[in-house]
Amino acid sequence: MLxxxxxxxxxxxxxxxxxxxxxxxxxxxxxxxxxxxxxxxxVVKVETTEPGLYGLGCxxxxxxxxxxxxxxxxxxxxxxxxxxxxxIEDIWQTTYVSSYWRNGPVLNNALSGLDQALWxxxxxxxxxxxxxxxxxxxxxxxPCYSHASGNTIEEVAADAKRxxxxxxxxxxxxxxxxGSVGTKGVGEGITKPDFxxxxxxxxxxxxxxxxxxxxxxPEMFREVRKVCGDEVELLHDIHExxxxxxxxxxxxxxxxxxxxxxxxxxxxxxNGYFKLLRQQTSVPIAMGELFNNPHEWVEPMAKRLFDFxxxxxxxxxxxxxxxKVARLGEAFNVRTAWHGPGxxxxxxxxxxxxxxxxxxxxxxxxSVTFTPELQEIFPxxxxxxxxxxxxxxxxxxxxxxNEKLAAKYPIPEKQLNEWTQVRKSDGTSVRP
Ligand code: GCO
Ligand code: MG
Numbered sequence: 001m002l003x004x005x006x007x008x009x010x011x012x013x014x015x016x017x018x019x020x021x022x023x024x025x026x027x028x029x030x031x032x033x034x035x036x037x038x039x040x041x042x043v044v045k046v047e048t049t050e051p052g053l054y055g056l057g058c059x060x061x062x063x064x065x066x067x068x069x070x071x072x073x074x075x076x077x078x079x080x081x082x083x084x085x086x087x088i089e090d091i092w093q094t095t096y097v098s099s100y101w102r103n104g105p106v107l108n109n110a111l112s113g114l115d116q117a118l119w120x121x122x123x124x125x126x127x128x129x130x131x132x133x134x135x136x137x138x139x140x141x142x143p144c145y146s147h148a149s150g151n152t153i154e155e156v157a158a159d160a161k162r163x164x165x166x167x168x169x170x171x172x173x174x175x176x177x178x179g180s181v182g183t184k185g186v187g188e189g190i191t192k193p194d195f196x197x198x199x200x201x202x203x204x205x206x207x208x209x210x211x212x213x214x215x216x217x218p219e220m221f222r223e224v225r226k227v228c229g230d231e232v233e234l235l236h237d238i239h240e241x242x243x244x245x246x247x248x249x250x251x252x253x254x255x256x257x258x259x260x261x262x263x264x265x266x267x268x269x270x271n272g273y274f275k276l277l278r279q280q281t282s283v284p285i286a287m288g289e290l291f292n293n294p295h296e297w298v299e300p301m302a303k304r305l306f307d308f309x310x311x312x313x314x315x316x317x318x319x320x321x322x323x324k325v326a327r328l329g330e331a332f333n334v335r336t337a338w339h340g341p342g343x344x345x346x347x348x349x350x351x352x353x354x355x356x357x358x359x360x361x362x363x364x365x366x367s368v369t370f371t372p373e374l375q376e377i378f379p380x381x382x383x384x385x386x387x388x389x390x391x392x393x394x395x396x397x398x399x400x401x402n403e404k405l406a407a408k409y410p411i412p413e414k415q416l417n418e419w420t421q422v423r424k425s426d427g428t429s430v431r432p
Pocket of ligand 1: 239289340341342343366
């Protein structure tokens with residue numbers, strides 16, 4: 001039996017950039033939360049043994065902010081202290097399995113905050129923006145879509161026109177809340193839900209008037225095309241609120257209006273309908289903001305069952321897994337369209353943007369406007385100009401946090417906004 005060779009650290013050469021430098025280790029991992037606009041934002045701060053060197057990452061899951069904060073402060077800190085900050089992949093893989101059960105929204109968001117913060121640190125150590133570490137720029141800036149909305153079709157068209165005048169070439173059009181048909185009231189052909197008369201469910205519950213929604217969306221597209229012309233790229237989010245077969249029929253009815261993409265036609269539980277949808281229409285489809293588990297995206301992407309992957313990158317664990325999703329997409333021509341609404345922190349928007357710069361199969365980026373308060377709490381937010389997003393060229397992700405200012409807007413004790421409950425007329429709950 002050959003003598004077993006004792007592995008000995010000295011045998012393994014110290015990389016030149018680290019020669020004579022102590023290994024930089026994780027000193028602490030903590031959650032920073034803030035809520036300036038009624039949305040619970042959470043970022044992770046990873047401090048290191050190198051004085052002044054720290055990283056930030058987004059762990060925002062507004063619907064369940066407190067469990068994420070506990071997962072970070074009560075588990076990740078102990079698990080990570082003392083680890084070599086440079087070994088991002090190993091820290092990701094070991095943290096991912098450290099709870100044995102995995103791929104859930106709470107733990108994935110906590111892991112995301114840690115992961116993004118480690119990329120932020122590596123960029124600072126390399127004195128480069130993170131997109132450079134991911135392969136450099138594939139485009140000069142990041143095309144984004146803006147949100148146009150209104151309570152009537154005419155209002156939506158007018159709002160879309162405004163967005164185009166601001167420089168946006170891509171505009172998402174929605175009438176009121178998801179699945180709603182604007183302010184057309186009962187008596188204007190809108191059905192009054194029976195469950196309300198019956199006092200079923202809670203008074204706050206919304207009514208999903210499928211019949212009028214299926215009629216209103218094609219009318220909205222026709223009106224917006226009439227007012228804004230044929231060139232602007234139009235998007236719409238079904239938000240998984242209707243029966244899959246209704247979604248397929250409605251999407252076919254939208255073909256004449258050349259949608260750029262239709263989002264979330266089905267809930268992840270109904271991924272099985274994509275084959276049927278693909279057989280019936282060539283309208284581009286976007287899917288995935290609700291995905292947490294690779295089982296939800298690997299196969300449908302490999303089968304080209306949708307065209308844009310809409311993952312909320314903190315819901316899958318950060319930049320490390322998101323880059324793998326993007327690379328998978330390149331192989332099957334699925335483009336990225338990362339989830340980027342108001343319930344992503346500015347650090348998370350920066351992480352989206354750094355990936356958007358570096359991947360060839362970029363599709364489009366959802367954009368938001370950062371309020372003065374957010375820009376103060378998070379100096380270095382990405383910027384928007386003429387429908388394009390950019391990041392500052394600072395090392396790392398480029399976004400910092402003012403902890404004192406963040407603490408001025410504490411997240412409320414009780415969950416702020418219960419997530420929307422939606423029901424059919426008979427009171428049956430609909431996946432919102
Ligand atoms: C979108 C999304 C969001 C989600 C929200 C959930 O496409 O931007 O559908 O609006 O509903 O992020 O908290
Ligand atoms: Mg959506």
